[in-house]
Amino acid sequence: MLDANESELDPQNPNPRGAHGSDKDEDPLDQIINRFNERWFQGWEATPEDKRITMLNLKNKVMTHQDFVPKVWENMDFQTRDLAFKKILDEVMVKQLKVDMDMYKLYVQDHS
DSSP states (O other): OOOSSOOOOOOSOSSOOSSTTOOOOOOHHHHHHHHHHHHHSTTOOSOHHHHHHHHHHHHHHHHTSTTHIIIIISOOOHHHHHHHHHHHHHHHHHHHHHHHHHHHHHHHHOOO
16 A cells, blocks of 8 residues: 655666766767768868768769669668669779879879
């Protein structure tokens, strides 16, 4: 039977672990963006605008790749979709490297 007097109960776990008790108000999207930037843009000496343009160009090249829609966008199998995406991204990056190297070669060969 319950007692009518006021009383207090101790918490079930006086030492909670995990995400409880965080005083910071952090937006999960900000955390994702910060981790992405730290991983991919560290050591890349370019202006934020140059980085943005480069990433948008790469995204467009990946999405317009002939295999993107059938092998990535419409593919329901996670593993094969991931492998196909990595292959497409590798192809796009190699083509971009070739374009950059060709431009550098033209610059070096032009003595004027």
